Amino acid sequence: MKRIADSTVRRLSIYLRFLEEFEERGLATVSSEELARRGGTTSAQVRKDLSFFGSFGKRGLGYSVPELLTALREILGLGREWRVIIVGAGKIGAALAQYRGFRQRGFQIIAAYDTNPEKVGRPLEGVQVRDMAQLETDIARDRPDIAVLAIPSDNAQAVLDRVVKAGIKAVLNFAPAQLHAPADVTVKAVNMAMELEGLSFALTNRE
Amino acid sequence: MKRIADSTVRRLSIYLRFLEEFEERGLATVSSEELARRGGTTSAQVRKDLSFFGSFGKRGLGYSVPELLTALREILGLGREWRVIIVGAGKIGAALAQYRGFRQRGFQIIAAYDTNPEKVGRPLEGVQVRDMAQLETDIARDRPDIAVLAIPSDNAQAVLDRVVKAGIKAVLNFAPAQLHAPADVTVKAVNMAMELEGLSFALTNRE
DNA sequence: ACATGTGAACTGCTTCACAGCG
């Protein structure tokens, strides 16, 4: 398959949200123009994004909401359950564990990990906290698809190396560190400090 | 000033982190090559990024670590304290309130806001929780620079409108919703669900 | 000799504009 731009995938996620909303409201069809307006982009962009994956619309009419919804879920791989582990049972790990948006879209949190003996064994927001020492054996047994790193920067690369070696191919990193992984492993980063610095830059450099 | 790409600003944040580390280790100079290797980019990219703001290096030698550090802090607007409010005292708000990386870089959290009377009045991770009803009057008095939205999607646009109307020009949004604001207001979004969907896509569409 | 700074070339994402089809 042709390589798809990151920006395209992010917009597909956005369209998906609107379509879910439209479905709830019982709307039968939607135009690229409508999706664009809501998503802060252009109708041409919407059509181009979708065109990479097929022809989902009807000329002169627009897109069937349920049909496009199904197509987008398929494209994004949301037609199945993904097994997720959270590494780090601190405040951020806890916030993630209780986040309803995950389960809702098929991301099932199967366990959290921490080194702190105080936390190990106790449930965290309904998720079992296990000892980091078990990480490799657990991954071999439970075969999670995704690891979320909610740990300090210092250990982030070391822990990434461990989960990668154990066979994980997708990682979401919350540590404010630039991590390196093999090409067949996808690493996405959420860096709050960096976003704030972007705001600081914007506030400072406005004419 | 020429418009600076978002991607450039993000990379400057990354370089800043490495320079802080280099300074701690007492290194005097660093080359664009070294910064590139650590940051997962190319030396030409590093030099181009910096060139938008001036000439900070010495040919044949590289960049002075302390000098480039000072320059980057200046560029990113980190030479001052930024006043931040957190709207939403839930789990995510709590995780943000205790996050040490903020204060460390000059982002001072002056208050959190919530509608829940159980939470109002009690401190959250050392931050005072106030009633959302006071939002406008407090903003007028305290003049925060940045608002962080850690609230459910349903209210996110309404709350954004309120803080914008009260004079806030920079917003960091954690709600998984596409928000719209006037052009003179910078809105950055952190969307965990969307990042996970990006991973789902990557896992699904690999050849 | 070495590493920066930068115009030029390139790559790839976005926008345009219109043919195609319901």
Next chain:
DNA sequence: CGCTGTGAAGCAGTTCACATGT
């Protein structure tokens, strides 16, 4: 006629390659 689907054009960000300064 209206709106999609899509080549072509336009534009922005990245990479190249070398002149420049130490």
